[in-house]
Amino acid sequence: MPVAENEVLSQSLSSKFQASPHQSHLRMLEAESIHILREVASEFERPVMLYSIGKDSSVMLRLAQKAFYPAPIPFPLLHIDTGFKFAEMLSFRDEMARSIGAELLVWRNEAAIAAGTNPIALDTKRCCALLKTQALLDALRHYNFDAAFGGARRDEEKSRAKERIYSFRDSAGQWDPKNQRPELWSLYNARVHPGESIRVFPLSNWTEMDVWQYIHEEKIPVVDLYFAKERLMYVRGDALLPIEQSFVARPAETPQFVKCRLRSLGCSPCTGAIRSDADTIPAIIAELLSFRSSERANRVIDHDQEGSMEIKKREGYF
Amino acid sequence: MSAMITPAFSIEDFLERERAKDLLRFSTAGSVDDGKSTLIGRLLYDTQSVYEDQVRSIEGKGTTAPGQIDFALLTDGLRAEREQGITIDVAYRYFSTARRKFIIADTPGHEQYTRNMATGASTADAAVVLIDASKGVLLQSRRHAYIASLLRVRHILVAVNKMDLVGYDESAFRVIESEFTSVLEQIAAGTGNPLEATFIPVSALAGDNIVHRSQAMPWYKGTSLLELLESLPSSQDARTTPFRFPVQRVLRPDHTFRGFSGQIASGVVRPGDTVSVLPSGRSAKVKRIVTWDGDLDEAAAPLSVTLVLDHELDISRGDLIVSADSPATVAKRVKAALVWMDQRPLDRRRRYLLKHTSHAVPAFISTIEHRTNVGALTREAADILRMNDIGVVSLNLLRPIALDSYRENRSTGAFILIDSETNGTVAAGMITAASSQEAEGGADDVYAWGPVTVGEREARWGHRGGVIELAGPAELLDTIERSIFTAGTVSSRIDADHEVFLLHPDLLAIVTGFATQSGLLSLVMRANYEDVLSVHIEGQRLTHNANDAIGAVAAVHQLLHTIGIFIPSEKAGL
Numbered sequence: 001m002p003v004a005e006n007e008v009l010s011q012s013l014s015s016k017f018q019a020s021p022h023q024s025h026l027r028m029l030e031a032e033s034i035h036i037l038r039e040v041a042s043e044f045e046r047p048v049m050l051y052s053i054g055k056d057s058s059v060m061l062r063l064a065q066k067a068f069y070p071a072p073i074p075f076p077l078l079h080i081d082t083g084f085k086f087a088e089m090l091s092f093r094d095e096m097a098r099s100i101g102a103e104l105l106v107w108r109n110e111a112a113i114a115a116g117t118n119p120i121a122l123d124t125k126r127c128c129a130l131l132k133t134q135a136l137l138d139a140l141r142h143y144n145f146d147a148a149f150g151g152a153r154r155d156e157e158k159s160r161a162k163e164r165i166y167s168f169r170d171s172a173g174q175w176d177p178k179n180q181r182p183e184l185w186s187l188y189n190a191r192v193h194p195g196e197s198i199r200v201f202p203l204s205n206w207t208e209m210d211v212w213q214y215i216h217e218e219k220i221p222v223v224d225l226y227f228a229k230e231r232l233m234y235v236r237g238d239a240l241l242p243i244e245q246s247f248v249a250r251p252a253e254t255p256q257f258v259k260c261r262l263r264s265l266g267c268s269p270c271t272g273a274i275r276s277d278a279d280t281i282p283a284i285i286a287e288l289l290s291f292r293s294s295e296r297a298n299r300v301i302d303h304d305q306e307g308s309m310e311i312k313k314r315e316g317y318f
Numbered sequence: 319m320s321a322m323i324t325p326a327f328s329i330e331d332f333l334e335r336e337r338a339k340d341l342l343r344f345s346t347a348g349s350v351d352d353g354k355s356t357l358i359g360r361l362l363y364d365t366q367s368v369y370e371d372q373v374r375s376i377e378g379k380g381t382t383a384p385g386q387i388d389f390a391l392l393t394d395g396l397r398a399e400r401e402q403g404i405t406i407d408v409a410y411r412y413f414s415t416a417r418r419k420f421i422i423a424d425t426p427g428h429e430q431y432t433r434n435m436a437t438g439a440s441t442a443d444a445a446v447v448l449i450d451a452s453k454g455v456l457l458q459s460r461r462h463a464y465i466a467s468l469l470r471v472r473h474i475l476v477a478v479n480k481m482d483l484v485g486y487d488e489s490a491f492r493v494i495e496s497e498f499t500s501v502l503e504q505i506a507a508g509t510g511n512p513l514e515a516t517f518i519p520v521s522a523l524a525g526d527n528i529v530h531r532s533q534a535m536p537w538y539k540g541t542s543l544l545e546l547l548e549s550l551p552s553s554q555d556a557r558t559t560p561f562r563f564p565v566q567r568v569l570r571p572d573h574t575f576r577g578f579s580g581q582i583a584s585g586v587v588r589p590g591d592t593v594s595v596l597p598s599g600r601s602a603k604v605k606r607i608v609t610w611d612g613d614l615d616e617a618a619a620p621l622s623v624t625l626v627l628d629h630e631l632d633i634s635r636g637d638l639i640v641s642a643d644s645p646a647t648v649a650k651r652v653k654a655a656l657v658w659m660d661q662r663p664l665d666r667r668r669r670y671l672l673k674h675t676s677h678a679v680p681a682f683i684s685t686i687e688h689r690t691n692v693g694a695l696t697r698e699a700a701d702i703l704r705m706n707d708i709g710v711v712s713l714n715l716l717r718p719i720a721l722d723s724y725r726e727n728r729s730t731g732a733f734i735l736i737d738s739e740t741n742g743t744v745a746a747g748m749i750t751a752a753s754s755q756e757a758e759g760g761a762d763d764v765y766a767w768g769p770v771t772v773g774e775r776e777a778r779w780g781h782r783g784g785v786i787e788l789a790g791p792a793e794l795l796d797t798i799e800r801s802i803f804t805a806g807t808v809s810s811r812i813d814a815d816h817e818v819f820l821l822h823p824d825l826l827a828i829v830t831g832f833a834t835q836s837g838l839l840s841l842v843m844r845a846n847y848e849d850v851l852s853v854h855i856e857g858q859r860l861t862h863n864a865n866d867a868i869g870a871v872a873a874v875h876q877l878l879h880t881i882g883i884f885i886p887s888e889k890a891g892l
C-alpha cells in the first residue's frame with residue numbers, strides 16, 4: 001500500500017505524547033496470527049491449512065512453523081489443484097512440503113478436469129465454481145475437516161474487509177455476510193454443529209506491504225514467478241497472458257519475450273503478468289510503493305460481475 | 319507516489335523506517351448521513367491508500383455531484399450496503415503514514431448495530447466520534463462515546479463534521495464542544511473509565527482538517543485528525559501492568575521438552591521470574607522463553623511465546639500463568655457489564671458458555687442488576703436484556719476461573735457468552751467485580767474488589783500501611799528514607815516540625831491515619847543534632863548510635879520485618 005508522504009507534517013508535530021518503546025507493527029501482527037493458529041489447533045478436532053503456494057500462503061506457513069515450534073505443525077496442508085497452476089508452483093509446493101516435513105494433501109475435481117473444464121470453454125464464473133469451490137467443498141467433506149485456514153487478507157477486496165477472522169460456514173460451506181458472529185477482543189467462538197465449519201484467516205489484518213516486508217525480514221522463500229525475468233507471454237495491449245495453456249492463444253497469435261513478473265498467483269489462464277524489472281524482494285517493495293493499482297486488478301475472476309468476490313464467497317469460495 | 323521513486327530513494331532506508339512504525343487501532347461509528355464513510359474514504363484517499371482501479375470501479379456511480387467521488391462506495395463492501403446506501407457490518411481498513419500503521423474498525427452507527435460498535439471498540443486504542451455540525455449532538459454520537467468508554471477506549475477524537483455547512487463558524491463548533499464535553503464527563507462517571515477527548519472541526523467532503531490543516535478555519539489552532547492519530551500513545555501500556563499469560567497449548571514434541579504456549583496478555587516476563595499458575599495457585603520459576611527465532615531474555619505483551627518452567631507442574635490449556643507478586647483473582651461468581659448481541663433475549667434459565675482467555679466454562683446469569691439507558695445515561699431496573707441492550711448482571715460459573723477486572727486488564731477482564739444450543743455469540747462481557755472462592759456460600763455481596771481493598775493494596779505494594787517515627791541527624795534520616803524507598807516500598811515523608819502541625823497538633827494523626835489506610839508507609843521525621851537515632855513503630859522502640867549509619871539502617875529494616883510490615887510473597891493478593 002502506498003505511504004503518505006508527509007515529512008513536513010511529521011516534523012512540525014510537537015511531541016505532545018511521549019513516544020514509548022514499542023513492538024514494531026510486524027511483530028504485533030505476527031503475535032496475533034500465532035495466537036489464532038494456536039487457538040484453532042487447540043479447539044478444533046480436524047483443522048487443515050489451505051496452501052495455495054502464493055506469497056500469503058508462504059507467510060502463513062512460516063507463522064505455523066513459529067506457532068508450534070519446537071513441535072511440528074499439528075495439521076496437514078491442503079492444495080486445491082485446478083490443473084491450471086503454473087508448473088513452477090507445483091514443484092515449489094512439493095519441495096516446500098518436503099523441506100519442512102509437512103503433510104501435504106492435493107485435491108482435484110478430476111471429473112470436471114476430465115470433462116475439459118476451462119475458463120474459455122465455460123466462463124470464469126462457472127470454471128471457478130467447479131475447479132475451485134466445488135473441489136474445496138469436496139475435499140473438506142472427504143477429510144471431514146472442521147476448520148480450514150486460508151491466507152486471505154481484509155485489504156485485498158472490499159467484501160473481504162467484512163470477513164471475520166473465524167468465518168462461520170454452514171453445512172454447505174456458505175458464508176452469510178449479514179448474519180456473522182460478533183467477534184470481540186481476541187476471543188473467538190469455535191463452536192460448530194456437526195457438518196458446519198469455520199474458515200480461519202490468520203492474516204486478516206496484514207496488508208500486501210506487510211506480507212512483502214515480512215518475507216524480506218524473515219527470508220521466506222517464494223515462487224520464482226514473483227520475480228521479474230524475460231518470459232514468453234501473449235501480449236494483448238497492456239495485458240500479458242502466460243503461455244502455459246495452449247487454449248489461451250488466439251488463432252495465429254505468437255508469444256513474445258517480455259521482462260515481467262506475477263504480482264499474485266492464480267490459475268495461469270486467469271492471471272496476467274505485469275511488466276517489471278523487480279527481480280529482488282526490495283525491488284518488489286519499491287515497485288509496490290509506486291503502484292496505483294491493487295494487487296487483484298490482474299485477477300479476471302474478481303471482475304466477472306458486480307460484487308463477484310462476495311458472490312463466490314457466499315457459495316463457499318475462500 | 320512516483321515522487322518517492324527518485325534516485326534519492328533508498329529501499330533500505332524505507333525498510334528501516336518501516337521497522338520503526340507501530341500500530342494504532344481506532345474505531346469509527348456513524349450512518350450514511352453523518353459523513354462517516356466520506357471521512358474514512360477521505361483518510362484513505364488523501365493518504366494515497368486506495369488504488370486507481372478501486373477508484374475507477376466506483377467513479378460516477380454514487381450520489382455525489384458529477385466529477386466528485388462518492389467515498390462511501392469505497393468503504394461499503396457488501397452488495398446490500400451499496401444497494402441500500404447503508405453500512406451493515408464492521409469492516410476493517412488499513413492505511414499507513416510515514417509514522418504509523420493504522421487499522422480502522424469501521425462500524426455502522428444506528429442503534430440496531432450497537433453490537434457492531436462494541437465489536438469495533440473492543441480492540442481499539444482510540445475512537446473517532448462524529449458529530450454533524452449542522453445537526454448538533456445526536457443520540458448516535460452519545461451512544462458511540464458510551465460504548466467506547468464502556469469498552470475502555472481511552473482516547474476519544476470528536477470530529478465535528480460538515481463545518482462547511484455552517485460557514486466554518488467557530489461559535490457553532492464551541493457550542494457542540496461544550497455540550498459534548500459535559501456528555502463525556504457524564505459517560506465517564508457512568509462507566510468508571512476515564513476518557514480523554516479532543517475536538518476537531520472538520521469537513522470530510524472538502525478535506526478540511528482531515529489530513530491537512532484547513533485554511534478555512536484560522537480560529538482553530540489544533541492539529542488535523544490524522545496528525546492527532548499519528549501522535550496518540552498506542553495501547554502498549556500493557557508493559558506496566560502485571561504479567562498475565564493464558565496457556566493456549568501444552569507443547570510436548572518429545573520427552574525432553576514441555577512448554578506452555580500463549581500470547582502475553584499483559585506485562586513482561588524474564589527467565590528466573592517466579593510465576594503462579596491459576597487456579598491451582600502452585601508456583602515455579604520461568605526457565606526459558608522459547609521462540610522459533612531463539613530464546614528470549616525478556617518478552618512483553620503482546621508477544622506470542624512458549625514458556626518452559628523449572629519444574630513439572632500440572633498445567634493445561636485455560637490455566638493462567640501470572641506474576642507471583644501480583645496474581646489474579648480466582649472466582650466463581652462474577653459481576654459484569656454485558657452488551658447483549660443476540661436476537662434471543664437473555665434467559666436466566668439458560669446455560670451459556672463463558673469464553674474467557676483460552677477456556678470456556680458453563681455459566682448462568684443469576685440477576686440483572688440494571689439496564690443502562692444510553693440516551694439518557696441513566697440506570698433502570700430490568701428483567702431482561704434484549705439485542706443491543708447494555709446492562710450489569712451477576713453470573714455463577716460452574717468452575718472457578720482466574721481473572722482481573724476489565725478496568726485493570728482488557729484481556730483477563732473480558733469474556734463472551736456463547737449460547738450452548740445455537741452456538742451463537744450472544745453477549746460481550748466486561749468484569750466489574752468477582753467474588754473469591756472463599757466467599758462462596760458466605761456473604762454473597764462481598765466482592766474482592768469494588769472499592770480497593772487493603773488486601774489489594776498489599777498485593778500490589780508488597781507491604782501494609784504503617785507509621786514510622788524517626789528522630790536523629792538530618793543526613794541519617796535522608797539515608798534511611800532512601801534505603802526504605804529502595805527496598806520497593808511506597809512511602810511518604812512527613813516533616814513533623816512543619817508549622818501546619820505546630821498550629822494543628824491533631825492534624826498529624828489524621829494525615830498518617832489516611833496514609834496508613836491507603837497502604838502507605840508514613841515516615842514521620844524530626845531532624846535534630848543528637849548522636850542518637852530513635853525509632854518508634856507501632857509501640858516498638860529502637861535507639862541506635864547515629865554515627866554508625868550502616869548499623870542504624872540495618873536496625874530499622876530489621877524492625878520493619880519484625881513487626882511484619884512486609885507481607886510474605888506467597889500470600890500476596892490471595
